[in-house]
Every structure is written in C-alpha cells, then in structure tokens.
Amino acid sequence: MDRRRAVAEPLTPGSAVRREWQRFTPGQRLARFAVYFSVVAAFVLSLGTVEVIPEFLWDAPAQVQDLLLRMWPPDYAHYPSSVHDAMVETLHIATLGTVISVLLAVPLGLLAANNVMPSRTVNTLIKLALVTSRSVNSLVWALLFIAVFGPGALAGTLAIAFRSIGFVGKLLGEALEEAQPGPIEALKASGASWPSLLVFGYWPQVKPAFWALVLLRWDINVRESAVLGLVGAGGIGVALNTAMNLFQWDRVAVVLLAIFVVVIVAEVVVTWVRGRIL
Amino acid sequence: MSEAVHAPRRAFEPDWLARIGWLAALLYVVYAASLLDFTWARFVTGLEQAARFLDRMFPPDFSRWEAVLKGMKESLEIAVLASVGGILLSLPIGFLAARNLMPAWVNWPARALIAACRTFHPVIVAIVFVKAVGFGALAGILALVIASVGFIAKLFAEAIEEISLKQVEAVRATGASFMNVVVFGVLPQVAARFIGFSTYQFDANVRNSTMVGIVGAGGIGAPLFVAFQRFDYDVVCAILIAIVAVVFLCEILSNQVKRVFGEAVQDGQAPRRG
Incomplete structure (x- = not known):
C-alpha cells in the first residue's frame, strides 16, 4: 500500500528544512473528495425528494404503543395448532435449500476458479451467472418459482437454493483460487487423474472454507426462509x-417469538458446529 | 516395521465417520423432499408451466417505464438514506460493543442491541414499521437502518477487537484524552475496514430496498408484486431487468469507492453476511 506518497522537493541542502510532506497525492485527494461529495449529494437529494408524510411520523409513538398493547399477551395457544408445523417446514426449506444450492454451486464454483478451469471466458460467464443469482432477492426467486410450481414449500426451497448458489459458488470459487499450487503439481507429477486432483488436491485445501460458508449460508437461509x-x-x-x-396481533407476536427463538438457536448451533469441525 | 511393509498401504485412508455423515445427509434429503411434497409429476408439470411463463415474460414490457423509474428512484433513495443512517448509528454502537475498549456493563447492552437488530429479516422489520409509521418509504428506511446497524456495527466491533493495542498505548502514553485515543489510536486502524463494511451494506441495502415494497414500505417492490399478482409477466421481466442492472451498477460503484480508500478488498475478502 504505497498511498503515503510524499510531495517533496528535490533534496538540496538548503531545502531540507521546509520540505512539505503530504499523505496523499493530489489524485487520491481528488478521488476522496469526489466520494465524499457524491455521498453528501446523494444523501441531500434523497432526503429532499423522498416522500415521507410527517403526520405519520408524529403518530408513530402512539401507533407503536397500540401495536404492543395488541401484541400483549401473546396467544401461546396458537403455537401448537398452527405455528409449530410451519416452523418445522421453514427449517426444512432452509436446510434442503442449502443442500440443493451446494449441489448446484460446486460445479459452478469449480468453473469460476481460474486455476481449476483455465479459461477466462468460461470464468467470466459463470461469474456473471453467479452475480445474477445473488442480485435477485430470495423473495423474487420465490415469486418466480410460485409462478412455475404453484404456491408452497417447493417454490420456497428452490428460491432459497437459487438465491444461495451465487453466494456459495462465488466464495467457493475464491477459496479454490487461493489453494496452494504445490500439492496440485505434486499430484499431477504422480500422474493423478482429473477427479483425483479435485478430491485429493483441492478438496482438502478448501474443506474448512467450504464448511464455514455452508454453515454461514444455512444460518442466513433460516432467516430468509422465515x-x-x-x-x-x-x-x-x-x-x-x-x-x-x-x-x-397476539398471534403475530407468537410467530415473531418463534422466529426469534429459532434464529438464536440456529446461530448457537452454527457457532458450536464451527468450533467443533474447524 | 516389518508389519508396515507387508500391510497394503493406502495413501488416503477412507474416513468412515465422514461416509456415515454423507449417508445421513442423503437420507435427510430424501426424507425432507418427501415431506415437502417434491414429486416427479409436479416437476414435470412445473416444466410446462415454466415454458409458458418464460414465453409470457419475453419480450419485456417497458411501456410503463415511468412507473418503473419512479419506483427504482424511491428504492435508491431508501437505500441511500438507510445506509447513511445506519453507518452513522453503527459508529458509536460498534465502539460501545468492542470488548477491548469498553467495560462489560457497556458492551453487553450494545452487543444485545446489535444481536436484536440482526435477528429479524429486514422485510419482517419493515412490517412492524409499516404499522408504526404507515405505508411508504419511511418504513422501508427505518427497517433498513436496523438491518445496517445489525451488520456494520457487529463487524465494526469485531474489527476493533482485533486492533493492535500498541498504538493505543502509545497515544495514551502521550497523555491523550479518551476521545483522542479513539480518534488517533483506534480509528486509523479500522477506518478502511469500516468503509469496506459500509459499502458492502450499501449494496445489501440496495437489494433489500427493492423488496420492502412487498409489505408496503415503498420502492419498486410494490409495482413488482402487483405485476406478479396480475400475471403481467412481461412487466415483471422489465422490472427485474431494471433491478439487476441497478444492483450491478451499485456494486461497481462501491468497488470504486473501496479502491479510492485503498483497502485491498477484492470481492473475496468482502465481509461475510451473518
């Protein structure tokens, strides 16, 4: 990082005293100023044009109070009858969606890594597909799959899976690109076949990163599937x-509580498993 | 020694525990798939549906481009305002949550607040805010501010916990006040990462701001949802193209910002969500 360039005059005996050091070059300062300026400009413009109805804002404390009063006490009796099964279904959607996304993302990740698939064209195409998968929100994926498969858990699972492909594929591709070439070359020299290269050369190296990102994605998917x-x-x-x-609203409160508990438990599980296997 | 010579050696011993694990995973997949009613027949009818669906999506219908533009603009405004608000709030909250700078009675509440912000999906938070402040962009902004705090403040606190304390000590040794220690000892060490987290969250906010409209919190989400409900799939396609284009542009933009601030963040080292 050589951004601490100094603007100095040529070193002559007399000038050494009044040398002036600056942290950034003029170009860097200009670029920084441009960023600050555009952030402020975007903020001011947005603030000026966004449609906010002030009456609604002043009304907010009363509305929140009303909401909390309606939520309290939560209708716990509602949980066994209709929340529990839905909660279990959510967990299945998240888990199965993660599994499907991993199955689909592994080949894409392999094709996205330049050291595994040494063709820039293929890498770029795959990366573009991965970006598309990530930029479409899981709710939009869900809407698309509902249009295809009809409402239900199938659409949800596929939505989770397709939203996660971009994430898993991208991070897996990057983990592969960071793999050491040494073991790969050694395997190649011993005449290993292409699948052996993957299984014995790359897999042990990306294994920790792979499990970490699968766990992380599962954690995110539990939230998203809700x-x-x-x-x-x-x-x-x-x-x-x-x-x-x-x-x-008393039933809404129960549902929110259930989501809260499951998300916390999922996070604890992920932390525990990560500690165990990594 | 001699035993080792005679026993057939394998370079890679099979790991039976791992194999059992894979088998269990496979069984789970079959079980869950049957539970969620995944059947081949459904898949086949789905494919026919998909063909019809794609047929109706193309060509995309940009005839209502003014509505799309208006919704997109509102989404971007939501994202910008939520990011600025979230970043400004995350700075102090992140500081308070750093365990190496703050006593337990300060960092515990701060960390609990961050955890609470992270628990719920922005869309669920948006629902609550729609009730609190009514339909419109404000609910979306507030929901995304919460999401931003949950993400930036958490990673910021973790970044602070990883700083080198030598520089902090050096600044303190000069007799600096607490604020001076923070400004000259701590901030320079984490500034680049903070900018990295912020730009990443801005991208996430842009993506989510296109969604909060589904629950009535402003932005392009509302027209998108309406188009879906009316089966206007060509309009849906147009809106999706607009969303992907904007998200893509914003990602390029934030990569530029990261470059300007000299952080060696390639996409790979981008902070991870979670």
Whole structure:
C-alpha cells in the first residue's frame, strides 16, 4: 500500500528544512473528495425528494404503543395448532435449500476458479451467472418459482437454493483460487487423474472454507426462509401473513417469538458446529 | 516395521465417520423432499408451466417505464438514506460493543442491541414499521437502518477487537484524552475496514430496498408484486431487468469507492453476511 506518497522537493541542502510532506497525492485527494461529495449529494437529494408524510411520523409513538398493547399477551395457544408445523417446514426449506444450492454451486464454483478451469471466458460467464443469482432477492426467486410450481414449500426451497448458489459458488470459487499450487503439481507429477486432483488436491485445501460458508449460508437461509411465506412460498411466513391480514396481533407476536427463538438457536448451533469441525 | 511393509498401504485412508455423515445427509434429503411434497409429476408439470411463463415474460414490457423509474428512484433513495443512517448509528454502537475498549456493563447492552437488530429479516422489520409509521418509504428506511446497524456495527466491533493495542498505548502514553485515543489510536486502524463494511451494506441495502415494497414500505417492490399478482409477466421481466442492472451498477460503484480508500478488498475478502 504505497498511498503515503510524499510531495517533496528535490533534496538540496538548503531545502531540507521546509520540505512539505503530504499523505496523499493530489489524485487520491481528488478521488476522496469526489466520494465524499457524491455521498453528501446523494444523501441531500434523497432526503429532499423522498416522500415521507410527517403526520405519520408524529403518530408513530402512539401507533407503536397500540401495536404492543395488541401484541400483549401473546396467544401461546396458537403455537401448537398452527405455528409449530410451519416452523418445522421453514427449517426444512432452509436446510434442503442449502443442500440443493451446494449441489448446484460446486460445479459452478469449480468453473469460476481460474486455476481449476483455465479459461477466462468460461470464468467470466459463470461469474456473471453467479452475480445474477445473488442480485435477485430470495423473495423474487420465490415469486418466480410460485409462478412455475404453484404456491408452497417447493417454490420456497428452490428460491432459497437459487438465491444461495451465487453466494456459495462465488466464495467457493475464491477459496479454490487461493489453494496452494504445490500439492496440485505434486499430484499431477504422480500422474493423478482429473477427479483425483479435485478430491485429493483441492478438496482438502478448501474443506474448512467450504464448511464455514455452508454453515454461514444455512444460518442466513433460516432467516430468509422465515419471510418467504409472505409471498406464499411456504413456511412460517404463511402463518405470519395470515395472522397479520386478520389483525390478530397476539398471534403475530407468537410467530415473531418463534422466529426469534429459532434464529438464536440456529446461530448457537452454527457457532458450536464451527468450533467443533474447524 | 516389518508389519508396515507387508500391510497394503493406502495413501488416503477412507474416513468412515465422514461416509456415515454423507449417508445421513442423503437420507435427510430424501426424507425432507418427501415431506415437502417434491414429486416427479409436479416437476414435470412445473416444466410446462415454466415454458409458458418464460414465453409470457419475453419480450419485456417497458411501456410503463415511468412507473418503473419512479419506483427504482424511491428504492435508491431508501437505500441511500438507510445506509447513511445506519453507518452513522453503527459508529458509536460498534465502539460501545468492542470488548477491548469498553467495560462489560457497556458492551453487553450494545452487543444485545446489535444481536436484536440482526435477528429479524429486514422485510419482517419493515412490517412492524409499516404499522408504526404507515405505508411508504419511511418504513422501508427505518427497517433498513436496523438491518445496517445489525451488520456494520457487529463487524465494526469485531474489527476493533482485533486492533493492535500498541498504538493505543502509545497515544495514551502521550497523555491523550479518551476521545483522542479513539480518534488517533483506534480509528486509523479500522477506518478502511469500516468503509469496506459500509459499502458492502450499501449494496445489501440496495437489494433489500427493492423488496420492502412487498409489505408496503415503498420502492419498486410494490409495482413488482402487483405485476406478479396480475400475471403481467412481461412487466415483471422489465422490472427485474431494471433491478439487476441497478444492483450491478451499485456494486461497481462501491468497488470504486473501496479502491479510492485503498483497502485491498477484492470481492473475496468482502465481509461475510451473518
């Protein structure tokens, strides 16, 4: 990082005293100023044009109080009858979605890594596909799959899977590119076949990164699968949507509590497993 | 020694525990798939549907481009305002949550606050805010501010916990006040990473701002959802193209910002969500 370039005059005996050091070159300073300026400009412009109704804002404390009063006490009796099954379904959607995404993302990740697939054209094409997968939100994926497979958990699972492909594929590709060439060359020299290279050369090197990112994605997917039901793709979101549409806020509270508990438990599980296997 | 010579040696011993693990995973997949009603027949009818669906999506219908542009603009405004708000809030909260700078009675509440912000998906938070502040962009902004705090503040606190304390000590040794220690001893060590987290979260906010509209919190999400419900798949396609283009442009933009601030963040070292 040689960004601490000094602007100095040529070193002559007399000038050494009044040399002036600056941390950044003029170009760097200009670029930084441009960033600051555009951030402030974007902020001011957005603030000026965004449509916010002030009456609604002043009303907010009363509304929140009303909301909390309606939520309290939570309707716990609602949990066994219709929340529990939906919660289990959510977990299945998240887990199965992660499994499917890994199955689909591994080949893509291999093709995206330049040292495994030494063709820049293929790498770029695959990376483009991975970017597309990531930029489409899981809710949009869910809407697309609902249009194809009809509402239900199938659409939700595929939505989770397709949203995760970009994430897993990208990070796996990068982990592969960081692999040491030494063991690979040694295997090649011993006449190892292409699958052997992958299994015995690359896999041991990317294994920790692979499991870490699968666990991380599963954790994210548990959160994401909780909202898929809002658009009809199965899971706990359906229960949430129903309760909200009927203004049964005490039931909404139960659903939110259930999501809260599951998310916390998922995070604890991920931390524990990560500590065990990595 | 002689035993080792006679026993057939394998370079890579089979790991039976791992094999059992893979088998269990396979069994789970079959079980879960049957539970969620994945059947071949459904898949086949789905394929027919997909063909019809794609047929109706193309060519994309940009005739209502003004509505798309308006929604997109609102989404971007939501993302910008939420990012600025989230970044400004994350700075102090992140500091308070750093365990090496703050006593336990300060960092515990701060860390609990961050964890609470992270628990719920932005769309669920948006639902609550829609109830609190009504339909519109404000609910979306507030929801994404919460999401931003949950992400930036957490990683910022972790970054601070990893700093070298030598420089902090050196600044302290000069008799600097606490604020001076923070500004000259701590911030320079984490500034680049903070900018990295912020730009990453800006990207995430742009993506999520296109979604909060589904629950009525402003932005392009509402027109998108309506188009889906009306089966106007050509409009859906147009909106999706617009979203992907904007998300892509924003990613390029934030990579530029990261380059300007000289952080060696390639996409790979981008902070991970979670």
